[in-house]
Amino acid sequence: MEGMMPPPIRRIVVDEPATVVAAPAATSQTNGSTPSHSSPVSVTAPRRRAASLAGGIERMATHDLSILYGDKAAVKNVSLPVRQGEVLALIGPSGCGKTTLLRSLNRLVELTATASRQGRITLDGQDIDALEVTQLRRRVSMVFQQPNPFPMSVFDNVAYALREQARKRPRKSELGPAVADALQRAGLYDEVAADLAHPALRLSGGQQQRLCIARSLAAGPEVLLLDEPCSALDPGSTEIIEDLIVRLREEVAVVIVTHNLQQAYRIADHVGFMYLGELVEYGPAEQIFGSPQEQRTQEYVSGAFG
Amino acid sequence: MDRIGLGLCWAAGIALCLIAAAIVGFMLFKGLQFLRPDLLVTSPVASQDQSKSGGFLDPMVGTLILTTIGTAVAVPLGVATAIWLSEYARPFWLARAVESGVDIIAGTPSIVLAIFGLIIFQQSFFGFLSFTAEGGAVFGRSFLTAGLMMSLIALPLIVAATREALQSIPGHVREASYALGKSKSATIRRVLIPAARPAIGTGAALGMGRIAGDTAIVVILLGATALQAEGSTPLFGTLRGTGSTLTSYVYNNSPAGEGNAPEKAYAAAFVLLLIVIFLNFSIDTIAGRRKMEAAWKG
Numbered sequence: 001m002e003g004m005m006p007p008p009i010r011r012i013v014v015d016e017p018a019t020v021v022a023a024p025a026a027t028s029q030t031n032g033s034t035p036s037h038s039s040p041v042s043v044t045a046p047r048r049r050a051a052s053l054a055g056g057i058e059r060m061a062t063h064d065l066s067i068l069y070g071d072k073a074a075v076k077n078v079s080l081p082v083r084q085g086e087v088l089a090l091i092g093p094s095g096c097g098k099t100t101l102l103r104s105l106n107r108l109v110e111l112t113a114t115a116s117r118q119g120r121i122t123l124d125g126q127d128i129d130a131l132e133v134t135q136l137r138r139r140v141s142m143v144f145q146q147p148n149p150f151p152m153s154v155f156d157n158v159a160y161a162l163r164e165q166a167r168k169r170p171r172k173s174e175l176g177p178a179v180a181d182a183l184q185r186a187g188l189y190d191e192v193a194a195d196l197a198h199p200a201l202r203l204s205g206g207q208q209q210r211l212c213i214a215r216s217l218a219a220g221p222e223v224l225l226l227d228e229p230c231s232a233l234d235p236g237s238t239e240i241i242e243d244l245i246v247r248l249r250e251e252v253a254v255v256i257v258t259h260n261l262q263q264a265y266r267i268a269d270h271v272g273f274m275y276l277g278e279l280v281e282y283g284p285a286e287q288i289f290g291s292p293q294e295q296r297t298q299e300y301v302s303g304a305f306g
Numbered sequence: 307m308d309r310i311g312l313g314l315c316w317a318a319g320i321a322l323c324l325i326a327a328a329i330v331g332f333m334l335f336k337g338l339q340f341l342r343p344d345l346l347v348t349s350p351v352a353s354q355d356q357s358k359s360g361g362f363l364d365p366m367v368g369t370l371i372l373t374t375i376g377t378a379v380a381v382p383l384g385v386a387t388a389i390w391l392s393e394y395a396r397p398f399w400l401a402r403a404v405e406s407g408v409d410i411i412a413g414t415p416s417i418v419l420a421i422f423g424l425i426i427f428q429q430s431f432f433g434f435l436s437f438t439a440e441g442g443a444v445f446g447r448s449f450l451t452a453g454l455m456m457s458l459i460a461l462p463l464i465v466a467a468t469r470e471a472l473q474s475i476p477g478h479v480r481e482a483s484y485a486l487g488k489s490k491s492a493t494i495r496r497v498l499i500p501a502a503r504p505a506i507g508t509g510a511a512l513g514m515g516r517i518a519g520d521t522a523i524v525v526i527l528l529g530a531t532a533l534q535a536e537g538s539t540p541l542f543g544t545l546r547g548t549g550s551t552l553t554s555y556v557y558n559n560s561p562a563g564e565g566n567a568p569e570k571a572y573a574a575a576f577v578l579l580l581i582v583i584f585l586n587f588s589i590d591t592i593a594g595r596r597k598m599e600a601a602w603k604g
């Protein structure tokens with residue numbers, strides 16, 4: 001099944017002229033939009049990634065997914081593929097449902113008592129409701145906006161997902177290689193190798209966030225969800241994490257929510273633009289930023305509304 | 307007007323400092339004047355001659371035993387209550403009832419707790435906790451019964467400290483654990499309790515200070531006697547028996563009590579003050595460390 005289905009692209013109006021936004025330069029900041037995309041994206045700006053890896057396998061997909069809080073819909077009829085080997089960025093003004101969509105993919109949204117769901121979500125073709133929720137969450141792991149290491153050592157943070165997973169509690173020496181490997185993949189190993197017993201909450205913000213990524217990777221996920229992972233970080237740490245995300249897409253399917261448009265442009269292969277709960281446009285990053293098919297997309301990427 | 311108010315606040319602060327300094331200074335003076343090392347290592351002896359009436363080793367041991375029992379019971383109970391109130395609290399009315407219950411216990415004078423405890427522990431059902439007379443009357447007074455009532459003094463402090471710590475942990479930290487496929491109970495055990503541990507320590511230390519300083523429960527439920535073991539089992543015998551603590555020793559030897567040995571009362575009071583100051587000091591140390599650790603945002 002995977003790979004066969006064409007991505008269900010929604011609401012792309014084909015007969016509208018593909019307005020090319022060559023250099024939507026400085027005149028943009030018309031309303032008091034959020035500071036994170038202070039200037040419009042230039043399509044000639046350098047991108048962090050090489051060309052997309054060809055035709056990734058579809059790992060997850062939503063099918064006409066709607067999420068309601070009470071009777072208020074936060075996500076409306078979204079169909080979206082998540083492929084291995086690529087970074088999918090969800091962009092859109094704040095409150096448009098990006099976090100809600102992301103949290104539905106690992107069923108974290110169920111923790112909100114008022115939330116309800118319509119439509120299906122599949123992981124490798126299988127309905128995620130058929131999976132045990134703890135299993136699903138190890139396969140679809142999540143990194144949050146605020147770095148949130150647990151109040152324990154660096155080692156124990158990374159080993160967290162591995163412990164108690166097995167019936168017999170594994171010993172520290174058995175976990176060592178797995179912990180080191182996860183730290184390596186998160187690009188943190190060299191900085192913390194000297195003292196893995198260091199309390200995680202004493203690391204810098206950027207290191208904490210990479211530790212959270214390592215913690216997620218240790219569970220061996222197939223899909224990695226990141227909800228504005230850099231919004232609390234300085235530019236230096238942001239750059240390190242962007243590099244890391246681009247490298248990770250080869251092993252896991254990556255979905256990142258960001259409301260920093262430059263960031264989406266730098267790292268994403270595909271971009272979904274959401275507005276008021278709807279997926280307005282989905283397509284390759286070049287299309288979304290270079291020749292958006294939808295008026296609202298174009299207005300958003302050129303910074304007309306925040 | 308503002309200046310007068312400010313002046314009053316300032317004066318009140320200064321006055322409090324002076325009072326605290328006076329207490330410590332006075333006790334230091336009296337304590338150092340009368341405290342001799344042998345007082346700490348000899349048991350009290352019933353004697354009219356004060357030079358032969360011994361020291362307060364037993365009361366010190368008594369304070370230690372009571373504090374240990376009270377804390378050992380109150381910490382697990384208080385932490386469990388706080389976890390339930392903070393993480394479950396369903397149904398709503400039950401949570402409110404538990405909250406009120408804890409508040410009522412916190413507000414009950416210890417003399418009332420003591421009288422209540424005496425009535426309860428004199429029931430034959432609780433006979434194993436203390437001494438039972440020939441006729442079957444249960445004495446109700448022992449380290450165990452006094453310790454159990456003492457735990458009620460410490461309990462609200464531990465509940466409050468633990469609960470506050472749990473509530474200060476942002477929701478996304480819990481979610482991070484769920485997002486790694488952990489259950490709620492695993493999250494509580496592996497993340498929340500470790501995060502609350504400094505607060506639990508603070509609450510326990512506060513509670514220990516309150517237990518060590520309480521007199522009413524000692525007089526009513528411990529007998530305020532010399533150590534008198536019940537039965538022959540060494541440790542359990544002592545716990546089922548009666549005894550005294552530093553507070554009851556101070557009371558009995560002060561001019562208010564019958565002992566009329568004020569200098570020994572001062573020496574014992576000084577030791578008690580040192581214990582409580584030490585506990586407060588350890589609270590500050592724990593709280594300071596906690597500030598360094600708590601680093602989550604949002």
Ligand SMILES: Nc1ncnc2c1ncn2[C@@H]1O[C@H](COP(=O)(O)OP(=O)(O)O)[C@@H](O)[C@H]1O
Pocket residue numbers: 069074092093094095096097098099100101112114
């Ligand atoms: N727990 C919740 N209960 C009720 N409404 C919520 C909840 N979380 C989010 N919402 C609402 O759902 C909408 C989408 O929110 P969110 O997914 O957080 O958007 P975004 O991440 O794009 O900023 C918003 O209107 C928000 O107010």
Ligand SMILES: [Mg+2]
Pocket residue numbers: 098099100
């Ligand atoms: Mg969000």
